[in-house]
Amino acid sequence: MLERDAILAQLPERLHQLLDRHGREHAASPALYEGDITLSYGELRLAVDLLQAQLLMDGVRAGDRVMLVAENCRLLVAALLALSRLDAWAVVVNARLSASELNTIEQHCTPRRVLFASAASGSAARHAQRVGAQPRDVAHLGGFHIGALNSTCLIEPVEQDSAAQVAVMIYTTGTTGEPKGVMLTHRNLLYIACTASRLRHLRRDDRVYAVLPISHVFGLTAVCLASLFSGAALQLQGRFDAEELARALAEDGVTLMQGVPAMFARLLEFADQQGIELRAPRLRFLYAGGSPLDMSLKETVEQRFGVxxxxxxxxxxxxPTVSQTRIDAPRRDTSVGRPIPGLEILLLDNARHSAVARGEVGELWVRGPNVMKGYYRAARQTAQVLTADGWLNTGDLARQDDExxxxxxxxxxxxIIRSGFNVYPPEVEAVLNAYPGVVLSAVVGRPVAGNEEVVAFVQVADAARFDVQALTAHLAEHLSPYKRPSHVRVLSTLPCAASGKVLKHQLKAMSLDL
Known part of the structure; x- marks a missing residue:
């Protein structure tokens, strides 16, 4: 693993040391754009200094957990780095979660303090008001609120080894069940920051559109930390808005845009409804992740943007990264590319407990410097997915081609196992998404006596004019009988997490009422 060792040799020990990679000559270069405010790398460094001092005055200690209730903003970026300096854990939580969801996370991780990015997020401000949080103000970062001191908070051991010291804890979105606190170490995050920077050919003159939530690991590592690793500028956007994205691509000099497929689908829908041409004169890199990408969406996006x-x-x-397509070798299919450098993979047949042949479907296991430390206060759940020698069971099914x-x-x-046949939802969703008027789709299994049915949920551009019977005929033309949905339900919008990922467990519950 020479390539892995070469990457590890480039990594700093802690997240905050990303700023140390860029010398005085880069201090005046833009680091963060947030609305009309721009912070240079020098100003970001000063803001981190000041916020670290404020957190110390507010009683934050090494080994504490600090919840950051925020949407993408400069305060959130600075807080990640300031907590790294203190050897405290950042528990990053999207402010758009409900009060009960926030309470569940807080009760589980028992933070020393809860910081609310109230100036940048109306949702965070409402949560701060609900709990009676106190106002604070830090130069270059503006106002925010901080919750009461938890005097019963027990500190975690501080590890000098970056592979052992937790930097950030992210609670899973709960798309398949109860959320769990995923402990990610400094080495975990920095390994992906470096790898993403290299594979995307990030440069100091890049301007990266950062709309993926930093409270989600995709936005945190592959967008935010990778940009700081390379010295690029982040254009922070609190929430996805198709009109704002179209404007930014056309006018702001954005060079990289990363999102989930749903964002690209909604951007195309907006452009078609408004009858506008999508322009992006400086754009050089587009990337989709977080959920399956179907071929029709890929081809349309490429045709519109020319990249x-x-x-x-x-x-x-x-x-989060396991694999990605290479910037110098784009693909004409929906492969997710080769594994990233330094990562080992296995595709296993669980019934036989052995590796599958090349080209066959197996359950994907991975091992490498980016694999989590474990789930917080959940040893049994950790042992279910992570072996003693570092192999992580992703729970996903995959195949690998000859390349x-x-x-x-x-x-x-x-x-979905229907009449003894395997039905893979992404395959059905790809056919649904290729049909004119379908913006998004999601397929789930519905148990029936002795069998399972395929149920499809679709979000369409014009529900009043949408012809479900015509869609059913389209499915019959392109899918084997056992893959065809027994029910197709049109929704105004599909339920999604803040990251854009469809919440299939909610749809599965809805399918039981059909």
């Missing part, structure tokens, strides 16, 4: 739409795959537990590229077939828990 390849790259694809990749990962999960929170692997910080080593991976194709994600679906989640093992989402596999």
């Amino acid at each position: 390849p739409l790259h694809n990749g795959y990962g999960l929170t537990e692997s910080s 080593g590229a991976l194709f994600i077939v679906g989640r093992s828990k989402e596999l």
